Amino acid sequence: MSFNNLDTLYRQVIMDHYKNPRNRGEFDGDILTVNMNNPTCGDRIQLQMKVDEGKVIDAKFEGEGCSISLSSASMMTQAIKGLTKDEAIEMSHIFSDMMLGKDYDDEKFDLGDIEALQGVAKFPARIKCATLAWKAMEKGLNEETGK
Template sequence: MSLDDLYRRVIMDHYQKPRNKGKIEDGSVTVDLNNPTCGDKISVQMRIEDGKIEEAKFLGEGCSISLASASMMTEAVKGLSVDEALLLVERFSQMMQGEDIDTEEFPLEDIEALQGVTKFPARIKCATLAWKALEKGAKESTNNR
């Protein structure tokens, strides 16, 4: 099995069995974004307490890359401080721009499967939509402290 096949399987697993899909009912930061070029829509919610993301969920509709990326992102940020989450957004953005990421220093786990999206520039917006929502929500929460 090639690395591309493995990555495809990871993406399809997150798409078919999304983690953290749903709604946070109380005290959450909510950011709704859409990608008009392909019709992806995402709503990311986070419950942030004492500068830490205690819970992250998403709802949305769109392509497999967009929804798998949201699933991976919500898994990755739970338990992180807002600053750590923003650093993760920065690293993910660098990866989507084709830059090398030191996975020893900064492990991306399942998220690394999205690296192949860089070969398809039109799909990068799909992969980054949930991350942009996370970034916006995290920055809003920081400004409201």
């Protein structure tokens, strides 16, 4: 596949997650909730996760922001379901490496749609948009485990 076709496909995946976000919404009751924002661009997210016996059972988000920020949140909430806390945090580190244009382990996890965001590395100002939901997830899981 040519670079232009791949770039177009990635844009379509990002826009699909933006226009049709997965796991958008809120849980009722007492649930692990993290609120974060990116003051440089105004993106904000509320991430909620159901964690049981060290595993992320479910995740939802609400927020406002650009297509990169909200698409990333949609992709992330799909990807972490069923992972242990440590696996979810490790996936977040792999995602951060990808966003920074570093080599990353693409065999540890099936990143699926998340790989569509790798082009963000070319736009340093947008990296914080892409990583906002991931940082919220890390913060929540680290607080949950008392780290």
